[in-house]
């Protein structure tokens with residue numbers, strides 16, 4: 174009963190592809206701070222646990238707990254029991270019938286009733302129709318189930334891919350910041366060292382996330398593909414068997430019918446087992462959906478989901494966020510220093526180039542620093558421009574240059590305070606500052622699990638109803654088809670026997686039956702009696 178658990182675990186991991194970034198359990202516990210445990214999906218998972226003397230299981234959704242699997246498995250017990258009973262009872266019946274056929278009662282003619290034949294015929298047609306409906310429902314259900322699991326998987330993979338892209342863009346900005354400055358002003362060496370460190374950590378984390386997502390998604394895709402193939406094969410096998418059985422029992426080919434009965438015996442037992450597994454899976458999907466919903470609603474509690482998915486190493490993510498603020502703060506300072514001390518300076522003529530390049534006109538607005546020295550948020554002072562608007566605002570202060578003097582010496586020939594070369598550097602630095610502050614919240618969302626909660630909320634709202642409905646449909650279709658084929662197997666036997674008795678009876682009534690040559694001897698024997 175518990176044997177299918179690993180496979181089902183695999184499927185449940187569908188929801189859990191978004192993997193910890195800098196994962197360690199200790200830091201996750203630190204984030205949650207308190208020891209207040211919260212039992213996920215408590216009402217939903219209140220089931221009898223066969224491993225614990227059939228007492229009710231109270232641990233909630235926890236796929237690390239064998240008692241959880243045992244209690245879910247127990248919900249499928251009736252179906253597994255039906256499989257066992259069918260296999261044993263019908264097996265014994267087959268064995269006895271075979272014995273009887275071989276030794277005790279060969280070809281004994283018995284009376285036949287027309288009503289019996291008619292009833293068995295109606296029964297045969299009815300169960301064959303039922304089997305066809307069940308198979309159609311199973312086939313339709315597996316298609317929808319496959320569609321909704323695939324959509325869920327692709328959604329989670331896309332979310333993960335977006336995160337990886339965000340992290341990569343963020344490290345790209347950091348790396349650009351390292352090389353950014355307004356000559357001869359650049360970032361202090363200490364800050365450059367910090368950048369290398371943060372870039373290294375964040376790159377490792379995003380590569381890990383990308384690799385884990387790719388490998389988990391590939392595994393889950395192949396598992397889903399296998400499930401799909403198995404379901405299609407089962408539906409087709411049941412349908413073909415039902416129709417062959419119908420045709421051969423209508424023709425009265427008893428020996429082939431017994432072969433089909435034997436195949437049906439095995440196939441029905443196998444389908445029941447599969448059915449139970451799907452019921453288990455259906456229940457686990459339902460539990461997981463409820464658990465994800467509750468996890469989203471109880472951000473502060475420690476739950477079983479946190480054991481598996483400790484969000485990210487929040488300390489590391491906060492560290493990365495702080496370092497990015499520090500880099501940003503220093504970058505804006507360097508840039509403003511250049512603007513205040515070079516561009517906006519009214520150059521005393523005796524100062525040597527590059528400080529004096531004939532700048533003139535109104536002063537260039539400084540860039541707004543989004544952070545204070547202790548990395549708190551800072552509101553812009555009046556006269557400062559935000560990083561996003563700065564390149565456009567500064568364009569008004571660019572002068573046209575005339576190359577005079579030594580190599581690389583540009584001098585403003587018109588009014589203005591920024592040469593085109595300086596403008597390019599300034600705009601580049603403002604872009605980096607904008608990028609760093611723009612991706613800060615993305616990093617913060619990773620750090621406090623907002624990202625994962627958003628993913629779970631969306632899976633719960635958009636994907637769970639379909640997953641639940643279609644896994645239920647597959648289960649019901651399969652159960653219906655299995656029961657119908659089971660009844661069909663019985664109907665074949667009954668009908669084929671009735672038909673044989675009828676033909677035997679006919680032969681007795683109409684001895685001249687011209688197409689039963691092999692019975693001539695038998696008739697001669699009867700007459701002799």
Ligand SMILES: *[C@@H]1O[C@H](CO)[C@@H](O)[C@H](O)[C@H]1NC(C)=O
Pocket residue numbers: 210232235237238239475476477478480
């Ligand atoms: C989940 O089950 C495991 C194994 O029994 C246990 O160690 C863990 O504490 C459980 N988690 C919760 C939140 O109950």
Ligand SMILES: *[C@@H]1O[C@H](CO)[C@@H](O)[C@H](O)[C@H]1NC(C)=O
Pocket residue numbers: 506509510511513514
């Ligand atoms: C201008 O340069 C001086 C000396 O290098 C420095 O102390 C000052 O902070 C700079 N001004 C700005 C606005 O950065």
Ligand SMILES: *[C@@H]1O[C@H](CO)[C@@H](O)[C@H](O)[C@H]1NC(C)=O
Pocket residue numbers: 531533575584585586587588589
């Ligand atoms: C310096 O700029 C002024 C305009 O502000 C211009 O008239 C003058 O020609 C420039 N000097 C040189 C050497 O280019």
Ligand SMILES: *[C@@H]1O[C@H](CO)[C@@H](O)[C@H](O)[C@H]1NC(C)=O
Pocket residue numbers: 345346349600601604605608
């Ligand atoms: C800002 O920087 C990013 C990344 O380096 C780059 O792709 C983008 O083109 C830049 N934008 C501007 C306006 O320079």
